[in-house]
Structure formats: C-alpha cells, structure tokens
Amino acid sequence: MVIPDGLIQLVQKARRVVVLTGAGISAESGIPTFRQAQTGLWAQYDPEELATRSAFRRNPRLVWEWYAWRRQLVQQAAPNPGHLALVEWERLVPDFTLITQNVDGLHQRAGSQRVVELHGSLLRVKCFDHDHAAPTWEETENPPRCAVCGSYLRPDVVWFGESLPAVGLHTAVTASRRADIFLSIGTSSLVQPAASLPLEAKNNRIPLVEINPQPTPLTAACNFALTGPAGEVLPALLFKCFGWNWDSGNEGEAGIGGGGHGRFPTQ
Numbered sequence: 386m387v388i389p390d391g392l393i394q395l396v397q398k399a400r401r402v403v404v405l406t407g408a409g410i411s412a413e414s415g416i417p418t419f420r421q422a423q424t425g426l427w428a429q430y431d432p433e434e435l436a437t438r439s440a441f442r443r444n445p446r447l448v449w450e451w452y453a454w455r456r457q458l459v460q461q462a463a464p465n466p467g468h469l470a471l472v473e474w475e476r477l478v479p480d481f482t483l484i485t486q487n488v489d490g491l492h493q494r495a496g497s498q499r500v501v502e503l504h505g506s507l508l509r510v511k512c513f514d515h516d517h518a519a520p521t522w523e524e525t526e527n528p529p530r531c532a533v534c535g536s537y538l539r540p541d542v543v544w545f546g547e548s549l550p551a552v553g554l555h556t557a558v559t560a561s562r563r564a565d566i567f568l569s570i571g572t573s574s575l576v577q578p579a580a581s582l583p584l585e586a587k588n589n590r591i592p593l594v595e596i597n598p599q600p601t602p603l604t605a606a607c608n609f610a611l612t613g614p615a616g617e618v619l620p621a622l623l624f625k626c627f628g629w630n631w632d633s634g635n636e637g638e639a640g641i642g643g644g645g646h647g648r649f650p651t652q
C-alpha cells in the first residue's frame with residue numbers, strides 16, 4: 386500500500402485527530418454494511434419496515450427480532466485490524482475523537498476509549514414510550530416489556546425520522562471544526578447529519594482523508610483518498626507513520642464473525 390509522503394507528514398504532526406467511521410470499518414469483521422449492492426442490509430430489507438417508529442408500532446415483534454439477529458451477529462464478531470489501528474492512534478496523540486455511525490460496539494471492544502456514537506448502540510435497550518433504559522431484559526415476550534412503565538422495549542439506536550443524541554452531535558461538530566486532520570473511513574457519506582461533519586472540517590481548512598475501497602460523494606473534496614479496505618489501509622498507515630505493527634501482540638479477538646437468528650439468516 387503506497388501512502389503519500391505528504392499524508393505521512395500530516396499524520397505525524399497532527400495532535401488533534403478526528404475520525405468518522407461507518408459500516409465499512411466493520412465489514413472485515415463480517416458485519417454487513419447498509420448500501421452495498423446485494424450484501425448490504427438495505428438491499429435485502431426495507432428500512433421502512435424495520436427502522437422507523439411506525440414500523441415498530443405496526444410490527445414490534447418483527448423489528449425486535451431483526452435487531453436481536455443483528456445483535457447476535459455483532460456479539461459473534463470480533464474487532465479487526467482497522468479497529469485496532471484506531472485504538473493505537475488514540476494512544477499516541479493527546480486529542481483523538483472517534484465519531485462512529487456504527488451501532489455494533491466494535492470500537493469499544495477493540496479498546497477505543499473516547500467514542501461518540503451518533504446512531505446509538507445495538508447493545509443497549511430502552512423502552513418505546515419513555516426511553517427508560519433497560520440494563521437487562523428477559524426474552525419472555527417478543528418484544529419484552531419495560532420494568533418501569535410496561536411499554537415495549539426497543540433497541541437504543543437512531544431510527545429514520547428520529548433525532549441524533551444532542552450531546553454526541555455537539556461533541557462531533559465541535560471536534561470536526563478544530564482538528565488538525567479529519568478522516569472519513571468506511572462510510573458512503575450519504576446519511577445526514579454525519580455526512581456534513583467532514584464538510585465542517587473542510588470549511589475550517591482542515592485536511593480531509595478518506596479510506597474506502599469505493600469512491601463516495603466526499604472523495605473529490607478530500608486531500609488524500611486511500612483506496613482499499615480499512616483493515617489493510619489503517620494498519621499500513623500506522624506502520625508508515627509510527628512503526629506500529631498490528632499483529633505483534635494482537636492475536637486475541639481479531640477475526641471474522643457470523644451466525645443466524647430465526648428468520649434472519651447469516652449473510
């Protein structure tokens with residue numbers, strides 16, 4: 386993998402680093418993305434039937450089961466070298482903000498400390514009527530009920546038409562305006578407001594870098610576009626810039642996941 390000299394210097398000098406990730410960074414862990422033809426979740430399932438409040442009202446059981454299937458997939462998956470490279474980068478610089486659109490918790494499982502989850506988490510559950518958090522629940526009913534108010538439990542993810550967590554979004558926007566470098570990794574750059582974060586950076590003359598095997602609407606605005614899978618490009622970048630070798634001491638969790646849950650089969 387050829388990393389341009391200008392990018393190496395930029396990365397080595399950067400003290401404030403902002404990274405925005407999307408589903409692509411977890412692809413090499415075996416988690417399906419959303420918009421890839423054939424394999425993407427939205428190529429196979431209709432978001433209108435699975436990822437809106439009205440879908441849940443219409444068919445709570447179907448929605449609960451779909452997220453239970455996805456939860457099982459991520460629990461069986463393991464972080465990959467792309468996630469691990471970001472853990473190392475956070476360790477190396479004084480100010481590192483990792484903003485993710487992913488709900489799979491793999492950044493945290495890899496060891497990232499400061500993660501802004503813009504779209505919530507599959508691993509948390511709250512109630513439909515009042516957002517009461519449910520730390521544990523039993524699969525007695527489909528979906529189970531809130532212990533406080535009795536309404537159905539739902540995943541604590543942001544559905545279409547819902548607002549993003551205000552504090553997380555504020556942190557993300559603020560960090561994006563004052564970084565030394567901004568990286569967009571494994572996202573199609575199509576979903577707002579996440580897609581506007583790199584543009585906030587650009588408007589503040591912050592160098593933009595994209596890592597993605599495919600071009601996106603952001604690519605033309607980037608100072609550097611590294612074409613390839615994050616699980617290969619990020620370790621190569623960290624090696625060139627800091628001499629970091631991902632496979633020494635990281636044999637543990639990294640790997641490929643899979644699994645099935647009732648009517649939602651393995652990809």
Ligand code: OAD
Pocket residue numbers: 406407408409410412413418419420421425436486487504543544545570571572573574575576596597598599601613614615616
């Ligand atoms: P998408 O599925 O829209 O885009 C995934 C991106 O990852 C594409 O640009 C792929 O080219 C790229 N990609 C695939 N494999 C990769 C790899 N190994 N390394 C790096 N990149 C790779 O997913 P997102 O952009 O994350 O929202 O989608 C944004 C939001 O749309 C999601 O958070 C979700 C969805 O609807 C909610 O659920 C609220």
